[in-house]
Amino acid sequence: MLFLYTLLSSHKKLKIVLAVLFITATIGSVVVLLNQDSAFVRGSALLRPFSEINFNNPTLNTRLISWRAALQDFPNHPLLGSGYGNYSLTFDKYFDPKFYNYTRSETYFDKAHNNIVEIIATTGILGLITYLSIFAAIAYYLIFGYRQKKIGVHEFVLVGCLLTAYFIQLLAAFDALVTYLVSMTTFAYVYYLYNRGSEEDEKKIKKNMDETMVFGSTEIYALVIVGVTMLLIAYQYNVKVYNMLAGTIDGQKAYAEGKVMETIDIYKKTLASGTVLDRDSRSSLINLFAANPAVINSLPVDKREGVINFLVSLVEANVKYNEHDSMMQMMLAQVYNLAAMYYIPSGDQSGDVQKFYEYSDKALKAIDASIEASPRRVPIYFQKAQILLTRGEKEKTIETLQYAASLNPDYPDGFFYLGRAYLLLGQEQEAYDNIGKCIDSPTGGQVINYPDLTRQYLAYYENIKDWPRVIRLYEFLTEQEKDNADNWAQLANFYKEQGDINKARIAAEKAMEIDISLTSSAQDFINSLDR
Incomplete structure (x- = not known):
């Protein structure tokens, strides 16, 4: 802002003052950055944010990995991209297991956290040119409006700085409804400033509008139709969604209280109405049982198979959204494996070998689809190893986990699960050799x-x-x-x-x-x- 005012100010003395302030602020920022670890900078509430600027920052590095994935995928469809909303597929396909060196959570990105990267990845060069043309048009209206004295210096500087900040922010974030609303309103304001007439012209336009704005029967019918349509839309996308989310919360509460059967009943009722966000609700229930498969045994014997079938129907419905979604395929594999385990003979049920292999085969097929969609995502191999172990395929279990551990030797989970598998197979020496590597890792305590x-x-x-x-x-x-x-x-x-x-x-x-x-x-x- 100081820079623009320095360039555009018509007052020589003010221009000098602003130039001095701008140069001072620039030099001061550089000095603070060079001394960002000093006690003075860290102790100042104003300067402390400078001390957090670090190229080893985990968030920055995970985003760099994400952007490299987009770069790797770009040659596959340079003109039109992978399709709007498909960034998660690109990220999964080129996922780098070094990601786990920076964080163990939030490893699935459905956004690039960089608008330029996401647009070129999902809509290609044509999409990027179209997007940038919006800013080019706004720059045209701003600059020529200022030159033609339609836009004042204060308006030019403030709007110019606002849009510049918005654009820079999107290099490390993504658009949301609130930023869309603000940006579109700002674009409209610039267009208005460029095209507005004199005060007399504005008065004539207002007078014309007042004289012609008379509602006839056609307009009234149109307003009624629009009003009813809006109410239907509000009911479908607001009221129903609100009720679904409230039901989901009630289901989670019931599960936390140990009322598993009540949880299932609540979710059945909640999902019966059908909303656009049902996938998230279904996933929340699936995750409860995937995290603790043994909870099935707490249900009445005559209810267990029905619950298994209900869970299978939920996860199959989720996969239909996108069969190339690695996470959904992994969840599908988990539920199929849970179903397969149910049919293993146990104390209170005879089991069903045919059903076991039917679901176990489906679990293997789903986990292989998950791996195909994201071949270097380490935890998927842990799920595959669990399925193989359930089937009694010991050698394949060890081979799968050995490969998982090799994808990132700095990720201790791979050695932990490999060690656990060796323990289950009675190979103590190999087990503790791998568990020892997990213990030695700087993040081993997060695993054990x-x-x-x-x-x-x-x-x-x-x-x-x-x-x-x-x-x-x-x-x-x-x-x-x-x-x-x-x-x-x-x-x-x-x-x-x-x-x-x-x-x-x-x-x-x-x-x-x-x-x-x-x-x-x-x-x-x-x-x-x-x-």
Whole structure:
């Protein structure tokens, strides 16, 4: 803004002042950026945002991976793109497993978080030219309107800066309804400024409108039809959707309270009306059972098969939206595998081998479709390994998990699941070799995150006297059980034995802080560190 005012101001003294302010602000920003880690910058509420500008920022790096995927896909359909709204397919197809080095969550992108990248990926060069032509037209009206004195300097600067900020923002974000409304209103305002007449012309136009704006029967009928149409649209896309979302929340509450059968009944009623957002509601129920398949066994025996069939119908309906959607195909595989597991003989049911293989074969087909859509997305292979393990195909299970781990050796989950599979197959040495790699990872504690599991591994590594991994596991435990002073006390002892005196002191102080009854022994321990 200062730059534009400097260029356009007709007052020489003001121009000099603005130029000095602009240069000062520019130099100041550069100096702050060069010293972004200083205590002064970090301690200032105004300057602190500069300290967060970092090329190692996880969000920036995941978006760079997303944009590279679009670049890789561009040669396949340069003119028309992959189709509007299909960015998720491009992202999945060229997904880079290094993504997991920056975050473990939000690994599915349906938007590029860069409007230019998304438009060229989904609508091609023709779409990008069309999109940029909007800004070219607005620039034309602004510049020529200013030159013809139809647009004042303040209007020119403010609108120009607003649209520039909007365009730059879209290089790291995507449009939403609110930004669409503001941008279109601004475009209309610029067009109005360029084409508005004199005050006398405006008065004549208003007078004409007042004289001719007389409603006849035709206009009244038209308004009634439009009003009824709007009410129907509001009911279909607002009222019904609201009721569906409210029902979905009620279903989630019932599940959280352990009322599984009531959950199913609520969802059946909720989804009966049919809305445009049913897919999300269906997915929320599917995820509950996919995360905990054993919950099926809590249902009455005569209700289980009906619930299985209901879940299958939901996920099949979701896949119909787009059979190339990797996530939906993976969810389909999970539900088919859940159904297959139901037909395995157990204590209270005889099972059905034919049904087992019918659903298990469908699960394999679905998971292979998911992999085809996103061949380097590591967790999909974990689901495939589970299906293979259910079928008793041990060698293929191990091969699948070995490949998954090889896709990104810095992603500890691959080694964790491979180790777990080896344990289930009774191959202890191979199991703990891989689990050890997970423990060694900087993010291993996010994978081994249950106290019982951590203690199981602790017993093994203590037995073989692998003290570095024992220490790592105790560090995991102190995160998992923050109020357990014994964990901190044990960790302090191991730190001392390994010669890490400073950490031993900190751990002992933490144990003493949590449990004051340990104050005397902890203080004696700390004193012993100085001898």
